[in-house]
Amino acid sequence: MSNTDFTLAVEDLSVSFDGFKAIDALNLYLDRDELRVIIGPNGAGKTTLLDLICGKTRATGGSIKFKNEELTGMAEYQRVRLGIGRKFQTPSIYENLSVFQNLEVSYPEGRSVFGALAFQCTSAVRERVQAVAADIGLADRLDTEAGLLSHGQKQWLEIGMLLMQEPELLMLDEPIAGMSARERELTAELLQRICKNRSVIVIEHDMEFVARIAHKVTVMHQGKILAEGPMDKVQADPKVIDVYLGH
Numbered sequence: 611m612s613n614t615d616f617t618l619a620v621e622d623l624s625v626s627f628d629g630f631k632a633i634d635a636l637n638l639y640l641d642r643d644e645l646r647v648i649i650g651p652n653g654a655g656k657t658t659l660l661d662l663i664c665g666k667t668r669a670t671g672g673s674i675k676f677k678n679e680e681l682t683g684m685a686e687y688q689r690v691r692l693g694i695g696r697k698f699q700t701p702s703i704y705e706n707l708s709v710f711q712n713l714e715v716s717y718p719e720g721r722s723v724f725g726a727l728a729f730q731c732t733s734a735v736r737e738r739v740q741a742v743a744a745d746i747g748l749a750d751r752l753d754t755e756a757g758l759l760s761h762g763q764k765q766w767l768e769i770g771m772l773l774m775q776e777p778e779l780l781m782l783d784e785p786i787a788g789m790s791a792r793e794r795e796l797t798a799e800l801l802q803r804i805c806k807n808r809s810v811i812v813i814e815h816d817m818e819f820v821a822r823i824a825h826k827v828t829v830m831h832q833g834k835i836l837a838e839g840p841m842d843k844v845q846a847d848p849k850v851i852d853v854y855l856g857h
């Protein structure tokens with residue numbers, strides 16, 4: 611397989627903060643329809659890697675190709691337009707709007723203020739809201755004010771807001787933090803549904819959860835890739851046990 615066959619090809623990527631290499635000559639390749647989980651100790655550079663891919667942080671060197679387009683010189687909003695969606699750890703939903711409205715305003719055409727004024731809730735938008743609501747398990751909560759949702763439901767709504775833009779790469783940083791056991795189960799199911807027709811990167815610590823969702827696991831340590839492969843192989847790797855799983 612040549613590098614052009616991947617949705618995402620990260621090569622020799624580096625970023626330094628005051629001389630400290632938070633990401634150090636890292637390579638990462640992601641297929642379409644793949645759900646990749648990134649694990650590793652605190653400070654390994656996991657969040658920084660997502661920051662570099664979405665454009666929140668500028669790379670010091672190396673390349674990030676998404677569908678064969680070089681991202682490193684692009685602004686964050688251009689990467690969003692190309693199909694990159696990133697969920698941060700704290701949800702940014704509109705608490706006073708309903709679930710339906712939160713999804714509706716996330717529809718790409720409704721995004722600018724001007725667009726929002728002229729925006730009509732066409733049947734296409736309505737259909738998309740309903741499809742996304744089903745994917746995130748909130749189909750029977752469309753009229754609920756978002757502020758009244760549980761912590762887990764708010765997280766799902768935010769994922770839904772990203773899905774409204776039909777991202778081809780979706781990145782989630784510790785999506786189950788603070789969730790109940792039941793919400794974690796439902797999130798695992800949700801992730802299985804939404805990784806169809808796109809690539810998904812999830813950063814997660816909970817190994818039981820990782821085992822349930824991961825197609826492949828990438829282990830990061832000190833800004834580099836320490837190990838990569840199927841969960842059982844990675845879990846049995848002495849290097850991984852030494853720096854991460856053993857603690």
Ligand code: ADP
Pocket residue numbers: 627632650651652653654655656657658659
């Ligand atoms: P992880 O998500 O794996 O816990 P991070 O990516 O948050 O790790 O951090 C990796 C390292 O980079 C840490 O040592 C962190 O302090 C440092 N770091 C991250 N972002 C910045 C920044 N904007 N400025 C300076 N140092 C940073």
Ligand code: MG
Pocket residue numbers: 656657658
């Ligand atoms: Mg982090």
